[in-house]
Amino acid sequence: NQIQFKFSVLKEGLTKFEIDAVNQNGNVEDSYYTNGDPIAQSFAGVTVDITKPSDDTFIGYLGVEGFTISPTFKKTTYDYNLVVPPETTEVTITAKKGDSKQTITGTGVKKLSYGLNRVRVVVEAQSGSSRTYQIMINRKDNRTGDTSLKSILVTNTNIVYEEGKTEYNATVSRDIDSILITAQPNDPNAIVTGTGRQQLQIGKNTFKLYVESSGGRESTYTINITRSNEEIQSVSQSSKLRSLKVNNLSLDLSGDNKKFIYGVAKEYATLNIEAIPESNTAIVETTGNKNLLSGVNVITIKVTENNDEFTEYTILVYKNPQEATVIQSFDNINFGSNLLYQATLNDSHIVPRNAIELLKESEKKLYYNVIDIYGGLLYQIVLNNTVPLEDIDVSFNEIEGKTNNYQTKLPKDSQILLYLDDAFANDMDVKIYSYDENGVYSLVTEGAKVTNGYINFTTDGNPYYVVTLEELIKQESAIEKFFNNFKFIIIGVVILVIVIIIILKKNKKSSKTPKNEPLY
Numbered sequence: 258n259q260i261q262f263k264f265s266v267l268k269e270g271l272t273k274f275e276i277d278a279v280n281q282n283g284n285v286e287d288s289y290y291t292n293g294d295p296i297a298q299s300f301a302g303v304t305v306d307i308t309k310p311s312d313d314t315f316i317g318y319l320g321v322e323g324f325t326i327s328p329t330f331k332k333t334t335y336d337y338n339l340v341v342p343p344e345t346t347e348v349t350i351t352a353k354k355g356d357s358k359q360t361i362t363g364t365g366v367k368k369l370s371y372g373l374n375r376v377r378v379v380v381e382a383q384s385g386s387s388r389t390y391q392i393m394i395n396r397k398d399n400r401t402g403d404t405s406l407k408s409i410l411v412t413n414t415n416i417v418y419e420e421g422k423t424e425y426n427a428t429v430s431r432d433i434d435s436i437l438i439t440a441q442p443n444d445p446n447a448i449v450t451g452t453g454r455q456q457l458q459i460g461k462n463t464f465k466l467y468v469e470s471s472g473g474r475e476s477t478y479t480i481n482i483t484r485s486n487e488e489i490q491s492v493s494q495s496s497k498l499r500s501l502k503v504n505n506l507s508l509d510l511s512g513d514n515k516k517f518i519y520g521v522a523k524e525y526a527t528l529n530i531e532a533i534p535e536s537n538t539a540i541v542e543t544t545g546n547k548n549l550l551s552g553v554n555v556i557t558i559k560v561t562e563n564n565d566e567f568t569e570y571t572i573l574v575y576k577n578p579q580e581a582t583v584i585q586s587f588d589n590i591n592f593g594s595n596l597l598y599q600a601t602l603n604d605s606h607i608v609p610r611n612a613i614e615l616l617k618e619s620e621k622k623l624y625y626n627v628i629d630i631y632g633g634l635l636y637q638i639v640l641n642n643t644v645p646l647e648d649i650d651v652s653f654n655e656i657e658g659k660t661n662n663y664q665t666k667l668p669k670d671s672q673i674l675l676y677l678d679d680a681f682a683n684d685m686d687v688k689i690y691s692y693d694e695n696g697v698y699s700l701v702t703e704g705a706k707v708t709n710g711y712i713n714f715t716t717d718g719n720p721y722y723v724v725t726l727e728e729l730i731k732q733e734s735a736i737e738k739f740f741n742n743f744k745f746i747i748i749g750v751v752i753l754v755i756v757i758i759i760i761l762k763k764n765k766k767s768s769k770t771p772k773n774e775p776l777y
Contacts, residue, residue: 311358314388316380318353323610323647326392337392342650343399343446344605345369350376350392358383371398403444404468404476410630411480412437412509413500424479431485432533433457433500437507438464438480439630445603446471454506457484495535496560496568502531503572506631516571518633518676520599520626523577525549528556532570538563551578553634553709573676573709575634581624587612592619599626602635606652613649617642625651634711639672661724669718674711677724681707690729691719698729 315332326337350364363378374394381387409418414427438452451466466478501508532541545556554574561567581597592615625638638651650666689701705712
């Protein structure tokens with residue numbers, strides 16, 4: 258037989274109860290377990306707890322690392338939203354208990370698909386009851402089926418990209434043994450393969466460019482280069498170059514290009530420049546190619562014909578900082594020294610939180626260089642340990658259709674070295690304004706000097722910047738500035754003077770009033 262007991266707990270602590278077997282005659286007999294062992298003392302020392310289990314299912318904190326959810330977290334709000342950029346492939350969900358006895362599930366790293374991603378975080382109380390919090394994360398989808406190109410560049414040829422054209426042909430002389438092929442897709446997330454340095458054999462050389470859009474479509478572009486078995490004859494008189502190589506890299510002279518930006522490692526003190534003129538009678542002089550310093554160096558190549566006609570070519574060489582170590586990725590980095598990272602315009606420009614954390618712990622700097630096909634510096638962002646502890650987008654893009662207008666997500670106090678090409682003359686002082694989403698302008702600096710096509714300035718936290726010679730904000734005159742700085746004091750003084758004048762006039766009038774003689 259089974260015997261069940263039900264007890265009412267009156268107070269917590271230790272209790273003791275015994276079980277006696279009573280026979281039909283009313284006599285107490287020994288009690289035994291089912292295996293026959295006698296029960297000497299039943300359930301001695303049982304601990305009884307009258308405290309009810311916690312029923313608290315409210316979470317203490319919920320968030321997404323490096324992002325801000327909407328609306329602002331409140332424990333009584335159960336549904337949240339977040340929009341992340343297309344390049345964000347995963348996020349980390351963080352949470353804190355509202356009660357120490359809770360169990361929370363659903364946090365940690367979550368992989369993101371394009372579009373909406375639902376993340377549920379479940380809080381289970383000690384009692385077993387639960388509550389669910391939800392974050393809808395929208396990963397923007399910028400994938401397209403666009404396999405078209407913005408440009409194709411093939412050095413040492415006259416190839417010019419034409420929209421819709423997929424096959425190109427060119428002929429080069431025997432002395433051209435290699436070309437550099439670059440291409441820029443219209444879809445920023447498309448993948449282009451087949452570019453880079455290509456060796457040429459005598460005769461016809463065929464190269465294929467494959468473009469895969471972010472939506473999965475593919476297109477093929479064909480480039481046919483015929484390398485002649487004869488040298489191209491020199492022209493009788495010319496002050497131009499037929500070819501220009503820097504450290505064995507052929508620079509593109511098509512389109513009458515005369516200015517290039519180029520990048521080198523910190524070990525280089527000079528460059529290997531091979532400049533071949535079109536004419537046998539022209540003289541080539543190179544200046545500035547000695548003792549290259551960290552930063553921007555100017556190398557000038559002057560081609561002079563015997564009729565005194567000349568043409569100048571300029572190479573702006575950016576040399577990496579001596580005190581910086583070049584890194585290839587932000588994985589497993591060590592801020593034992595300043596670091597330098599290089600990317601192209603088409604790359605994602607996110608400096609991840611883990612790198613920012615290491616940067617904040619150190620006294621070092623992170624140089625982020627965005628470069629062109631020759632490694633030349635388009636812009637540089639310098640971050641230090643004052644930046645916020647989050648993923649940072651360091652892109653600084655010119656707004657299409659707005660000359661010298663830029664859009665960015667850089668935090669305040671980020672230092673920028675920006676290449677303006679020939680938009681402003683050398684040594685010219687330009688004004689830099691920022692403006693917010695409502696178009697309200699702020700003056701960043703009115704004295705940024707253009708040096709070899711570059712300017713230097715520091716961000717103020719606004720998302721938009723414009724470089725100009727114009728006055729975009731009405732400037733106060735010296736009198737206006739003085740009045741605005743001391744207007745309350747001036748107004749107070751004026752009021753005081755008026756009061757004094759009124760009192761003086763009243764006293765003067767009172768003194769002229771005749772006094773009546775007493776009648777007696």
